[in-house]
Amino acid sequence: MNAKRSGALPDEDIGLPDGSASTPAKAKAPRRSPGKRNAVATRQRILEVAMGEFAEHGYSGSRIERISASADVNVGMIYHYFGNKDDLYLAALESSYKIIRDREQTLDVNEADPMLALKALIELTFDFLSTDPHFVRLIMNENLMMGRTAQRSSTIPYMTRPLLESLRTILKRGQREKVFHRNIDAENFYVSILGLCFIHVSNRYTLSSMFQHDFAAPDWLERRKAVVVDVLTSYIATGK
Amino acid sequence: MNAKRSGALPDEDIGLPDGSASTPAKAKAPRRSPGKRNAVATRQRILEVAMGEFAEHGYSGSRIERISASADVNVGMIYHYFGNKDDLYLAALESSYKIIRDREQTLDVNEADPMLALKALIELTFDFLSTDPHFVRLIMNENLMMGRTAQRSSTIPYMTRPLLESLRTILKRGQREKVFHRNIDAENFYVSILGLCFIHVSNRYTLSSMFQHDFAAPDWLERRKAVVVDVLTSYIATGK
Amino acid sequence: MNAKRSGALPDEDIGLPDGSASTPAKAKAPRRSPGKRNAVATRQRILEVAMGEFAEHGYSGSRIERISASADVNVGMIYHYFGNKDDLYLAALESSYKIIRDREQTLDVNEADPMLALKALIELTFDFLSTDPHFVRLIMNENLMMGRTAQRSSTIPYMTRPLLESLRTILKRGQREKVFHRNIDAENFYVSILGLCFIHVSNRYTLSSMFQHDFAAPDWLERRKAVVVDVLTSYIATGK
Amino acid sequence: MNAKRSGALPDEDIGLPDGSASTPAKAKAPRRSPGKRNAVATRQRILEVAMGEFAEHGYSGSRIERISASADVNVGMIYHYFGNKDDLYLAALESSYKIIRDREQTLDVNEADPMLALKALIELTFDFLSTDPHFVRLIMNENLMMGRTAQRSSTIPYMTRPLLESLRTILKRGQREKVFHRNIDAENFYVSILGLCFIHVSNRYTLSSMFQHDFAAPDWLERRKAVVVDVLTSYIATGK
DNA sequence: CATGAATGAGAGTTCATTCAT
DNA sequence: TATGAATGAACTCTCATTCAT
Known part of the structure; x- marks a missing residue:
């Protein structure tokens, strides 16, 4: 170029x-x-x-x-x-994506209890995004750029596949065992997870100026994580 | 010099x-x-x-x-x-915030049914952010800039007050009437609303490349809005 | 910003x-x-x-x-x-000062006759300022700027030290030998030298339009230099 | 223009x-x-x-x-x-010159004692330039601009005429009365006066940074004025 | 007379990128 | 491989001057 x-x-x-x-x-x-x-x-x-x-x-x-x-x-x-700068950016973006992908591989999808497996997945996502804001910022940036670079990448589009696969596996098992509602759509549920785990990192500064406290404070994060798990599980659980 | x-x-x-x-x-x-x-x-x-x-x-x-x-x-x-450019950006940011605030003021908080009022608020937020991505992009940008301009603003920090007040009013009434759980925290609940209404706009491009469809498509948005309302209300409702 | x-x-x-x-x-x-x-x-x-x-x-x-x-x-x-332009100006100013300082170092302060040493110093100053108006103009400019750049400089303030030391040495010896009045103050005397050597360069154009001749003409300078030396030595000399 | x-x-x-x-x-x-x-x-x-x-x-x-x-x-x-700006500058320059010219007219050239008259002239010049640096700065500026505007002026070239005339009158009388040396040239003597009265104003800032004190301090000015008068009169006086 | 919105030609500064060494 | 001097195309911002109102 x-x-x-x-x-x-x-x-x-x-x-x-x-x-x-x-x-x-x-x-x-x-x-x-x-x-x-x-x-x-x-x-x-x-x-x-x-x-x-x-x-x-x-x-x-x-x-x-x-x-x-x-x-x-x-x-x-x-x-x-x-x-050039463009290709360096692409390399950096791909490299960043690879890190979260590798992390996700550590999940044990075959955990006996689907609900526990789901919680683990939610918490991993929450922790990963919260711990290092670099990844979130890179994604925000890429979206502001309308995904042009991600589209050029041969690896990025597939990046969250493993996580998504894990989620699908867990969901199916939970639905089969009737602990999850049957009509939960994996994609939609993934978007919900992402939204709830992403927002306090992506909007850290504007939220902080609205609520006058630091949204990156460890104790706040801990409580927030519990709420997120709660919101998502209370939605999916059959109550059985 | x-x-x-x-x-x-x-x-x-x-x-x-x-x-x-x-x-x-x-x-x-x-x-x-x-x-x-x-x-x-x-x-x-x-x-x-x-x-x-x-x-x-x-x-x-x-x-x-x-x-x-x-x-x-x-x-x-x-x-x-x-x-200068900076102050123009500040003016643009404040002006953008003002638009959503004005929109929120149209809400009728004293709606008889708290659950209906809550749904209205969620849907208004969802629709506002989805309809015109400009506001979301501006906020993403501001957060990538670490909120420096929002902090300089004398009006922005107070802008979301009305929305929060509305939410608090609705929550309190719902809790009094025992249709909402009593320990729902307004701030935390607002963050959940925001996260669920924000993500498909903010991450539109990376999500699209993951799931191979347009996250701004009207029909998808319609279905998604229902899910978001569902997630949030199933979390808050006592089932009474 | x-x-x-x-x-x-x-x-x-x-x-x-x-x-x-x-x-x-x-x-x-x-x-x-x-x-x-x-x-x-x-x-x-x-x-x-x-x-x-x-x-x-x-x-x-x-x-x-x-x-x-x-x-x-x-x-x-x-x-x-x-x-930036500012620092370039600083560098140029310092560099200009360095030139005159180096020139001054060539003076032999220990010349047998203090009066001759003094004359040499006066003539060197006169010649230096008259020969190349750049230095005078730079200093005029700096003063119009209220010395802001000279103050920022770590070297300029000390630059005229050697010249002052030379002058002090000469004056002391002349006073000890009683060829100079005893109460001549070095600072004040230096200002007099500078004033008399500076004016026809700094005010070259307005003087020229007053007196209708060129104040940079070599023969005029030669005569003027003699007058300057005369004025200063007749002031300082005891007549002994 | x-x-x-x-x-x-x-x-x-x-x-x-x-x-x-x-x-x-x-x-x-x-x-x-x-x-x-x-x-x-x-x-x-x-x-x-x-x-x-x-x-x-x-x-x-x-x-x-x-x-x-x-x-x-x-x-x-x-x-x-x-x-335009240029002509405004010309007007300002001429107007400034007029002020000093008017001031000079207050001198009584026919004072009995030529030496006293000379001292009065020197002190008036010294005081005028020291009191309000605006005039000095304007002249410095004009000289840095190579006198282009002064040349365009129909009044400025004659500005110091009255002062010069006064000086000539005094010098002649002093020489006739043999209290001044006979071969003192008016122009040259005027330049000396100007140089000695100008330098601490024009070079105020660079001198201040050399000697570490304020060259506009009233008591310093008072002492300096005495020295200037001393330098000039000791040069011109026959001692008779 | 009076106003200040509007213009246009720079001026200083930055930065991705190239290339001689 | 490695260096950093050199380039050129912007970009933000300024200001004397004009002109519709």
């Missing part, structure tokens, strides 16, 4: 300007041993820094220069390994 | 680059002619165009030039009326 | 507008070619051009564009090396 | 950017009685404000908008009365 500047993405993208001064240089990847020319490690270092940069500043607010400084490489290297 | 690229937000913001070519100049306010040299009208025209621009492209992706072209005014006029 | 027109000095500055047409692009540093991609040389070239630009046009009258053109570099390079 | 922007002055000018915030709106001419349409008074008010503005900010640093605000008229009026 050879597009100068923002021309890269045909239409939309999200960004946060500089503020370089106030962002305290990040945790900068550990300084590499000098002289080591380790292509794989360099690439990985750039990628990790980029994930943080894009999550924090959005696409157009992210700075190649800042990434190169934090990753302790020069600009040229970024272009060498990733081609 | 000079505030650097002065107009920037101190630290963070969200933006979507140009794409000028593909965005066909917007719907351009109707070409004025009789309204020439009309301060109020000009200011309003700029503001309306700005609301659309910021919602579509985010803060740093928005272009003063594009706004001035769409509003059919000289760039200088924007600075004349709003000072 | 952003310091609007951001790069500006906090409050005041002096400048001379364009006149680009009439100023024939300056003496443009010799077109580089071998020196391409030479950081040190490029920085130096920019600095030298900037010194001339600021001296001729004042701060706000100076144009980054004109500097970049004369230095035969891209505008971005100026920001790369100097950050 | 119809030149847009800085193109007005062919080449040079001096200016100080905004800093509007820190300059506390000046002493704003007394608010005129509403409804009064007094052309002469309006013109005069603009002129006075302009004199202050140009003295403080230099030519290109001065803002038509700021002048109109301080003079409590709108921009159009300035153009109505003065044509």
Whole structure:
């Protein structure tokens, strides 16, 4: 891709300007041993820094220069390994998605009690999104950009498949055992889970200014998680 | 001397680059002619165009030039009326919030049946957010910018008060009449409403690529709205 | 935000507008070619051009564009090396001061005859200021800007120390040897020297229009220098 | 003159950017009685404000908008009365010059003792320049602009004539009475007076940062004035 | 006379990207 | 591989000046 500047993405993208001064240089990847020319490690270092940069500043607010400084490489290297900002963003997005996918694999769908399995899935989702806001911010950004990059990706569209499969498995079993209502649609239920686990992270700041307290406070999160589980289970449960 | 690229937000913001070519100049306010040299009208025209621009492209992706072209005014006029990009964004944000607030005021809280009143509130929220994605996008953008502008606003923090008051009134009456559980917390319940009404708009594109259908399709929205009402009422209802 | 027109000095500055047409692009540093991609040389070239630009046009009258053109570099390079117009001006000011300081160091303070040493110092000051009006203009400009930049400098305030030390040394010796009056104050005397050596350069144009001749003409300068030395020595000398 | 922007002055000018915030709106001419349409008074008010503005900010640093605000008229009026910025500057310059000229007329050249008359002239000059730095700043500015505007003026070139005439008269009488050296040249002596009375005002800020005290402090000025008189009279006096 | 909305031509600054070394 | 100097195209913001009302 050879597009100068923002021309890269045909239409939309999200960004946060500089503020370089106030962002305290990040945790900068550990300084590499000098002289080591380790292509794989360099690439990985750039990628990790980029994930943080894009999550924090959005696409157009992210700075190649800042990434190169934090990753302790020069600009040229970024272009060498990733081609351009657009493709670096794609790589960062895919890499971020991979993390949650891997996490979801740890779920034991075959748990004896479907309700317990469901609760576990809800809590995992809640915890994952709440613990590290980077992922949520990246998704928000991607949606503001109208999903253009996600569409280009060959891996992202499938990203939540495992989670969805787990959910379907659990739902079916619960319905067979008549502990769940039979007409619960997996997709719709997934959207409900996501909505309830996403909102306090995505809208953290506007909610905070409405309610005058921090929506990222651990104890609030703990109580909120219980409510979310409650809302969802009371909806799905037959009461049997 | 000079505030650097002065107009920037101190630290963070969200933006979507140009794409000028593909965005066909917007719907351009109707070409004025009789309204020439009309301060109020000009200011309003700029503001309306700005609301659309910021919602579509985010803060740093928005272009003063594009706004001035769409509003059919000289760039200088924007600075004349709003000072700088930042303050224009603030004005647009406040103006957007005002619209939803005004809409909420149309609710009849004293509806005889608390459950019906609650459903009305949920549906109004759902419809408002779904109908015009601009508001949702603006809020997403503001949260990606860590709420910096909302905090600067003297009006926004109080904007959702009326809605909350309505909700509290309804909840209290429902609890008194024992049709709602007694320990439902208004704040927490509001967050649940918001989460369920927000997610399919905010995550429209990533969800669409996951489930391969358009999450803005009218019929899907209709069904989804019923589910949302169902989830929330089945959680709150005593079954009495 | 952003310091609007951001790069500006906090409050005041002096400048001379364009006149680009009439100023024939300056003496443009010799077109580089071998020196391409030479950081040190490029920085130096920019600095030298900037010194001339600021001296001729004042701060706000100076144009980054004109500097970049004369230095035969891209505008971005100026920001790369100097950050902004303000800091470039600071660098130019410091660099200019350094030149006169270095020149002063060539003085032999331990000259046998204090009166001769004093004359040498006066003549050096006179010649330096008269020969190249750039320095005088830069200082005038800085004073019109109320010394804001000089105050920011960590080096300028100390720059005239050596000259003052030289003067003090000479004065003391002359007083000890009773060829100078004893109650001559070094600071006050320095101000007198400066005033007499400065005025025909700083007020060159208004004086010229008053007296209808060029105050920069070499023969006039020669005669004037003799008068200045005369005024100052007749004041300080005991007549012994 | 119809030149847009800085193109007005062919080449040079001096200016100080905004800093509007820190300059506390000046002493704003007394608010005129509403409804009064007094052309002469309006013109005069603009002129006075302009004199202050140009003295403080230099030519290109001065803002038509700021002048109109301080003079409590709108921009159009300035153009109505003065044509353009350039001609307003010329008017302000001439008006400033007129003030000092008028002041000088108060001198009694026919004072019995030539030395006393000379001292009076020196002190008047010293006091005038020290008391209100506006005049000095205006002259500095004009010289940085290479006297282009002064040359256009039909009155300025003659401005110091009266002072010069007074000086010549005094010098001649003193030389006739043999209290002054005979070969003192009026022009040269005038330049010396000016240099010694000008420097601590023109270079106030750079001198202050060199010597770490305020060169506008009343007691310092008093002592300095004595030195200046001393320097000049000890040079001119025959000692008879 | 008076107003201030509107214009247009810059000016300073930023940043993705390229390329000589 | 690696560096960072260099480029060029924007972008935000300013300001003298004009002109409809």
